[in-house]
Amino acid sequence: xxxxxxxxxxxxxxxxxxxxxxxxxxxxxxxSTILRNSRIPLTLAASxxxxxxxxxxxxxxxxxxxxxxxxxxxLPWTRLNFDKTQTRSSGINEERESxxxxxxxxxxxxxxxxxxxxxxxxxNIRNYGSEHNVFTLRNDTTAPLGSDFYMGLARNDFLTSRxxxxxxxxxTAGSVGLRTEPIAGFGQNYNYTFTNTKSDFNNExxxxxxxxxxxETNSEFFNGSIGYKPTKRLxxxxxxxxxxSETHETSSATSDTASKAINLSTGARYSITRELxxxxxxxxxxxxx
Numbered sequence: 001x002x003x004x005x006x007x008x009x010x011x012x013x014x015x016x017x018x019x020x021x022x023x024x025x026x027x028x029x030x031x032s033t034i035l036r037n038s039r040i041p042l043t044l045a046a047s048x049x050x051x052x053x054x055x056x057x058x059x060x061x062x063x064x065x066x067x068x069x070x071x072x073x074x075l076p077w078t079r080l081n082f083d084k085t086q087t088r089s090s091g092i093n094e095e096r097e098s099x100x101x102x103x104x105x106x107x108x109x110x111x112x113x114x115x116x117x118x119x120x121x122x123x124n125i126r127n128y129g130s131e132h133n134v135f136t137l138r139n140d141t142t143a144p145l146g147s148d149f150y151m152g153l154a155r156n157d158f159l160t161s162r163x164x165x166x167x168x169x170x171x172t173a174g175s176v177g178l179r180t181e182p183i184a185g186f187g188q189n190y191n192y193t194f195t196n197t198k199s200d201f202n203n204e205x206x207x208x209x210x211x212x213x214x215x216e217t218n219s220e221f222f223n224g225s226i227g228y229k230p231t232k233r234l235x236x237x238x239x240x241x242x243x244x245s246e247t248h249e250t251s252s253a254t255s256d257t258a259s260k261a262i263n264l265s266t267g268a269r270y271s272i273t274r275e276l277x278x279x280x281x282x283x284x285x286x287x288x289x
Contacts, residue, residue: 003032025051039071059089076105076112094123109142130160146181168200185229195219213251220244238266259289 008027014020029047045065052058063085070078079102087094100117119132135155143149156171177191197217225239241263249255267281 001032001034002036003030005030021054023051023053025049039073041069043067057090059087059092061085061087076103078103091125092123093125094121096121111138111140113138126162128160128162130158132159133157143178145183148179149177150179151176166200166202168198168202170198172196182227182229186227188224188226190224191222193221213249215247215249217245217247219246233271234268235270236266236268240264257289259287261285261287 006027006029008029009024010027011022011024013022027047027049029045031043031045034042034044043066045063045067047061047063049061050059063083065083066081068080070080072078080100082099083097085096087096096119098117098119100115102113102115104111104113106112113136115134115136117134120130122129133156137153139151141149151174153174154172156169158169160167173193173195175191175193178189180188195218197215199213199215201213220243222240222242224241225237227235227237229235242261244258244260246258247256262285264284265281267279269277269279271277
């Protein structure tokens with residue numbers, strides 16, 4: 001067991017011709033790591049901070065944290081954490097809690113990781129509350145012939161409320177791609193990404209919804225490139241990019257918008273000498289909205 005503890009006192013007096021200010025801060029901290037050299041180290045942390053000023057704005061902040069790392073031999077490595085903070089002062093009584101879990105495991109040529117975290121904040125004096133949840137998933141796989149395949153997914157939800165006003169925002173994003181190291185002069189790279197964003201604002205009065213607005217946006221993006229070098233002097237290339245975005249919005253009226261674009265280019269580079277080279281290319285661009 002390893003631990004550390006500390007106490008800190010700061011007292012400040014400032015005097016000028018017409019005024020004087022006084023403030024003091026008291027801080028207590030404690031931390032400990034249990035079995036730190038094992039496969040299951042556990043870390044604990046706690047602190048309290050109090051501050052006072054001349055104007056009577058006294059603030060007390062208490063925090064508690066737990067971090068547990070589980071390095072299993074066969075099961076995925078797992079990390080658990082929890083933190084809680086409470087702040088009290090004039091007109092504020094805020095509590096904040098956050099927790100999370102991370103798991104990662106390598107299976108053959110594939111690396112996998114998944115994580116989830118949640119954070120909530122509440123204040124019963126200011127009538128305020130929020131909730132934030134994040135989920136991520138990641139996979140990286142080394143394929144034959146110097147190729148790398150990757151895939152990722154993320155989800156982000158954020159909800160806030162102040163009195164009768166509520167706001168809800170959700171974002172989902174994903175990406176998949178393939179990278180290949182040049183083999184016999186041939187290389188390629190492909191990536192596809194999508195995002196979905198939803199927002200909802202709702203103002204309630206006597207249980208009746210007023211001024212409600214919703215919005216949803218979908219976006220897609222593709223990027224691909226192919227390169228081929230048949231000789232030391234000649235290098236050919238081709239790239240393709242496409243993008244699409246659609247938005248549906250409802251408030252006092254309903255509106256729909258859409259935009260898309262495509263970019264295509266191909267060409268060749270030839271080295272005549274060390275100092276002189278030439279490039280010939282064709283490019284095509286199209287945009288619509």
